[in-house]
Amino acid sequence: MTDEPPEVICSAKDCRHAAAYVLVWNNPSLHTPDREKTWVACDDHRDSLSDFLDRRGFLRRVDALQR
DSSP, rough: OOOOOOOBBOSSOOSSSOOOOOEEEEOOOTTTTTOOEEEETTTHHHHHHHHHHHTOEEEEEEEEEOO
């Protein structure tokens, strides 16, 4: 048995790579301003997932995934 946390997998459809980033977002038409939703992304999908959220005005910030 190890004390390592389980691997976090990228939120992109069909991706099985380890996540390296947390994309923090909020849909203002559904969520209160203080609510923060998250997706996680690998290096390959960071830009595409961020762009998807940003085009809709949902992206707040991108943080490094803390392990």
